[in-house]
Amino acid sequence: MPSKPAAPITIDAVYAAPGYLFRRMQQIAVSIFMEECKAFDLTPVQYAALIAIHTHPGIDATRLSAVIAFDRSTLGSVIERLQAKDYIERKPAPEDKRIKLLYLTKSGAAILREIIPAVERAQARILEPLKPTERKTLMGLLVQLVDLNNEASRVPLRAEDALEHLGKAG
Amino acid sequence: MPSKPAAPITIDAVYAAPGYLFRRMQQIAVSIFMEECKAFDLTPVQYAALIAIHTHPGIDATRLSAVIAFDRSTLGSVIERLQAKDYIERKPAPEDKRIKLLYLTKSGAAILREIIPAVERAQARILEPLKPTERKTLMGLLVQLVDLNNEASRVPLRAEDALEHLGKAG
DNA sequence: CCTAGATCGTCAGTATACTGTCAATCAACA
DNA sequence: TGTTGATTGACAGTATACTGACGATCTAGG
Numbered sequence A, B: 001m002p003s004k005p006a007a008p009i010t011i012d013a014v015y016a017a018p019g020y021l022f023r024r025m026q027q028i029a030v031s032i033f034m035e036e037c038k039a040f041d042l043t044p045v046q047y048a049a050l051i052a053i054h055t056h057p058g059i060d061a062t063r064l065s066a067v068i069a070f071d072r073s074t075l076g077s078v079i080e081r082l083q084a085k086d087y088i089e090r091k092p093a094p095e096d097k098r099i100k101l102l103y104l105t106k107s108g109a110a111i112l113r114e115i116i117p118a119v120e121r122a123q124a125r126i127l128e129p130l131k132p133t134e135r136k137t138l139m140g141l142l143v144q145l146v147d148l149n150n151e152a153s154r155v156p157l158r159a160e161d162a163l164e165h166l167g168k169a170g
Numbered sequence C: 001c002c003t004a005g006a007t008c009g010t011c012a013g014t015a016t017a018c019t020g021t022c023a024a025t026c027a028a029c030a
Numbered sequence D: 001t002g003t004t005g006a007t008t009g010a011c012a013g014t015a016t017a018c019t020g021a022c023g024a025t026c027t028a029g030g
Helices: A011-015 A018-036 A044-055 A061-068 A072-084 A106-127 A132-148 A161-166 B011-015 B018-036 B044-055 B061-068 B072-084 B106-127 B132-148 B161-166
Strands: A088-093 A096-104 B088-093 B096-104
Touching (some): A011 B044, A018 A106, A018 B018, A018 B044, A018 B106, A044 A072, A044 A096, A044 A106, A044 B011, A044 B018, A061 A072, A061 A096, A061 B011, A072 A088, A096 A106, A106 A132, A106 B018, A132 B018, B018 B044, B018 B106, B044 B072, B044 B106, B061 B072, B106 B132
Antiparallel strands (some): A088 A096
16 A cells, blocks of 8 residues: 655645644634623633632632633733622632632622523533534543643643642542 | 432533533643644644645635634734744735735745644644544544534634635635 | 742733724725 | 725734743741
8 A cells, every 4th residue: 555645735634633623613612602691791711710719719819720721820810800890809818928819709609690591502502513412422522632631731620639728628 | 300400500510511621622732733833933823824825825814814714803913923924925916905915935835844744743642642533533523513613603614715716716 | 047949929922812993995886 | 977885904902821930928948
């Protein structure tokens, strides 16, 4: 069997590249999320941060970045915006002057309850074009791939480790 | 059968959401791309733009955005940076004063040839944690999903339409 | 106690992304 | 032909992302 000839340099190779396809899907997912949630003035990132703070009240920014695998620098401005919207508040930690603890406000807890159905509609719409069996297959492979590539990203997910400071079981 | 109880609001729901997983995979993919290609000072977006211009010499910015499904506004600065690096040049179109035609320079064509192996390594590394069969399954579903969701993104892919102006078969 | 190293939040700089708008230009039609 | 409407590139404004650095602070070791 002769070796494959070198592929010509064309845009078609890009269309079939995983990196390109993941970029497109991310953009599509954000677009659908924003459409379903346009009544709430919350971005996907802000939503994830709110959920994480709700799950782990009193978490600090660095640990929050590990829990949702977002960049620590980026998270700073995300937190500022959530605070400006009065969805969270920051309290200094008495035992460590470097740290500011994050809590949901009543507004934050309320909007979280209200936005959930819209978020679920968005997540469903993203996979809607596939058959139910295909959706399960895709999600299974995706969860696997993200997990196995965890260390390849700048901010690996540290769902367990990050919570030890809270004195709660991981 | 009793209806499912409402899921509690926790971060675990986010970990299993397609939107979150696609975001993570996009970040992982970019990270791997930049690592493999760090010798070349090219981002994934800049690479895709170069390939597209190489495939369709004399394309204009608006059509380029349709060919790679990138935002037209964003593409402006991408083009500026590629021009600053002397990888592309822009020539005014004689028959339409609004349009600037895009062409690769010799530098641009050269770096494209050189970077290809690194890009292919990156794309391979993204899927490496999966078994070969799983890779094929995932990519098949991903291509399908991106295609079927094409209209959901702000900038749908218009690979064929965009090229009519060039007088070449799509 | 005191210093070396680690960590925290923050900032500057760069690069995607998207929304909306604008002037210049072009195309189509009355 | 003259005006309307669409298109093009550009811009302002906002929001992620990542790199690298910084002062303030904490921790460990001597």
